[in-house]
Amino acid sequence: MALVFTFGIAHATAIMVGNRIGAGEKEQAYQYAGRSLGFTMLTGMFIGSQIWLWSRISSGFSKFRQR
Amino acid sequence: MIYNAQRVLNVLALFSFVRATNAVIVVGVLRSGGDTLFSFFLDGVVIWVVGVPMAFLGAFVLGLPVYGVYFMIMSEETLKFVLGCGATSPDAGSMIWRRRSEWLWLSNPARAAQRSRGWRVRESAPASSPVKGSDSSASTRLLAK
Numbered sequence: 001m002a003l004v005f006t007f008g009i010a011h012a013t014a015i016m017v018g019n020r021i022g023a024g025e026k027e028q029a030y031q032y033a034g035r036s037l038g039f040t041m042l043t044g045m046f047i048g049s050q051i052w053l054w055s056r057i058s059s060g061f062s063k064f065r066q067r
Numbered sequence: 068m069i070y071n072a073q074r075v076l077n078v079l080a081l082f083s084f085v086r087a088t089n090a091v092i093v094v095g096v097l098r099s100g101g102d103t104l105f106s107f108f109l110d111g112v113v114i115w116v117v118g119v120p121m122a123f124l125g126a127f128v129l130g131l132p133v134y135g136v137y138f139m140i141m142s143e144e145t146l147k148f149v150l151g152c153g154a155t156s157p158d159a160g161s162m163i164w165r166r167r168s169e170w171l172w173l174s175n176p177a178r179a180a181q182r183s184r185g186w187r188v189r190e191s192a193p194a195s196s197p198v199k200g201s202d203s204s205a206s207t208r209l210l211a212k
Contacts (some may be wrong), residue, residue, distance in 0.1 A: 002079075006087035013095030021100060033096045040091045044084025051105060052080035055073060 118143035
């Protein structure tokens with residue numbers, strides 16, 4: 001569920017790239033795709049760090065041992 | 068139990084950017100760009116050829132715990148990430164496949180479907196000619212007329 005935001009970015013990218021390809025401007029479509037990929041990588045790293053952080057916080061920073 | 072949940076969340080946090088980038092590559096770039104065959108390959112073939120055997124191997128042969136099995140499923144996502152980056156960018160594709168890959172996904176899917184059915188296709192000027200900068204954009208063509 002944490003990755004729903006990136007799915008939104010993916011569908012927005014589909015609309016933008018499809019629009020540019022339909023207009024015949026392939027260079028700009030390639031630019032849009034590259035920008036969106038970089039933005040999504042940064043967003044994914046941020047979401048990953050937040051998952052890690054809040055899993056630690058919600059468990060009260062306790063070390064669980066395997067029984 | 069909570070130990071396993073903590074470890075699974077750690078693996079998910081480690082691979083979240085890979086999954087996010089996969090979503091954008093498959094859904095955003097390849098499907099809208101018309102490279103449906105490679106999109107099918109990434110979503111359908113790689114899961115059954117790599118993901119399911121890796122999960123089987125981790126669970127029943129190696130006997131890993133649940134976060135280990137999740138890690139092996141994520142290896143399939145990593146393969147999709149590498150192949151998808153190669154298919155998306157010609158420069159990255161030249162690093163992976165040792166040759167400059169074609170811009171397969173930069174095609175007009177509607178025109179390609181018409182052409183494959185043998186319909187008469189109205190070729191627009193920028194789609195048939197190679198793109199040179201911004202002088203062949205639609206706005207400048209309209210202005211030139």
